[in-house]
Amino acid sequence: MALDRPEFRPDPALSRDAMETLQRDIADAATFADDLPFDPDTVAVDGPVEADASGTERLGASSDAPVIVGVDQAFLDDRAVSAIVAIQDGAVIERAHAVTPLEIPYIPGLLAFREGGPILAAFETLSVEPDLAVFDGSGRIHFRQAGIATHVGVALDLPSIGVAKKLLCGEPAEPVDDRPAGWSTPIEADGTVEAPDSTVIGYAYQSRQWDRDQSINPLYVSPGHRVSAATTRDLVDALCAGYKLPEPTRLADRNADDTKAALG
DNA sequence: GCGACAG
DNA sequence: ATCTTGTCGC
Numbered sequence: 001m002a003l004d005r006p007e008f009r010p011d012p013a014l015s016r017d018a019m020e021t022l023q024r025d026i027a028d029a030a031t032f033a034d035d036l037p038f039d040p041d042t043v044a045v046d047g048p049v050e051a052d053a054s055g056t057e058r059l060g061a062s063s064d065a066p067v068i069v070g071v072d073q074a075f076l077d078d079r080a081v082s083a084i085v086a087i088q089d090g091a092v093i094e095r096a097h098a099v100t101p102l103e104i105p106y107i108p109g110l111l112a113f114r115e116g117g118p119i120l121a122a123f124e125t126l127s128v129e130p131d132l133a134v135f136d137g138s139g140r141i142h143f144r145q146a147g148i149a150t151h152v153g154v155a156l157d158l159p160s161i162g163v164a165k166k167l168l169c170g171e172p173a174e175p176v177d178d179r180p181a182g183w184s185t186p187i188e189a190d191g192t193v194e195a196p197d198s199t200v201i202g203y204a205y206q207s208r209q210w211d212r213d214q215s216i217n218p219l220y221v222s223p224g225h226r227v228s229a230a231t232t233r234d235l236v237d238a239l240c241a242g243y244k245l246p247e248p249t250r251l252a253d254r255n256a257d258d259t260k261a262a263l264g
Numbered sequence: 265g266c267g268a269c270a271g
Numbered sequence: 272a273t274c275t276t277g278t279c280g281c
Contacts, residue, residue, distance in 0.1 A: 073272080107269090109269075109270085137270045141270080166269085168270045192268080213279090
């Protein structure tokens with residue numbers, strides 16, 4: 001897949017100031033409103049997309065339904081294993097991965113400079129054209145409104161959303177503990193975010209919950225590029241098939257783990 | 265100075 | 272993210 005805007009590539013050699021400046025440029029170039037090539041209301045994943053269940057996997061896009069890709073990574077020593085899994089109509093249509101040397105350590109707020117390059121390398125090996133990418137991490141929920149989902153989404157001019165398991169910054173409008181499945185509340189910009197206070201930068205979304213006793217933490221979802229916060233939440237809701245994480249993410253997660261295991 | 269901090 | 276056994280519950 002083509003890299004449409006190389007000037008936005010997350011170069012790990014940049015100084016910290018240059019990284020932060022680039023993130024502000026990325027946020028300016030990002031669209032936090034719906035501009036999708038498909039109707040989000042038609043997206044639905046009935047049940048878990050099986051690994052390699054006979055008959056469910058076919059190669060290549062074969063309908064007008066949106067192609068949605070999940071992106072995730074695993075790590076092995078100083079190498080990143082970036083994995084992408086594409087689904088369409090509830091079936092896997094392509095898997096891709098790239099093994100790349102890691103240049104810099106993880107720094108909160110600068111994740112895209114560690115993992116963005118490896119992810120772009122994996123995208124370059126993908127033959128199908130995605131309509132939406134689901135990232136493991138934040139999008140607009142970020143100090144400079146340019147989390148990894150936004151950064152890669154803008155660099156590829158691809159609609160994207162971020163799904164994080166922990167909140168990086170911002171403030172939930174209501175307490176998030178012990179909420180029922182389907183519940184959500186806005187994540188608003190606070191003093192740690194470069195946006196007007198109370199700007200809705202994402203949602204805490206309870207994708208799954210136990211009936212009693214133990215409790216599951218919500219997901220923190222946010223727009224990456226070309227999608228609004230509310231639609232991001234609705235898309236994640238539609239993509240979760242009975243598990244805490246959306247199906248594209250679970251598939252990419254397994255692809256990354258399998259690839260890592262095969263490397264030894 | 266102190267605390268907080270995606271993967 | 273990663274290192275890892277047992278264990279609780281449907």
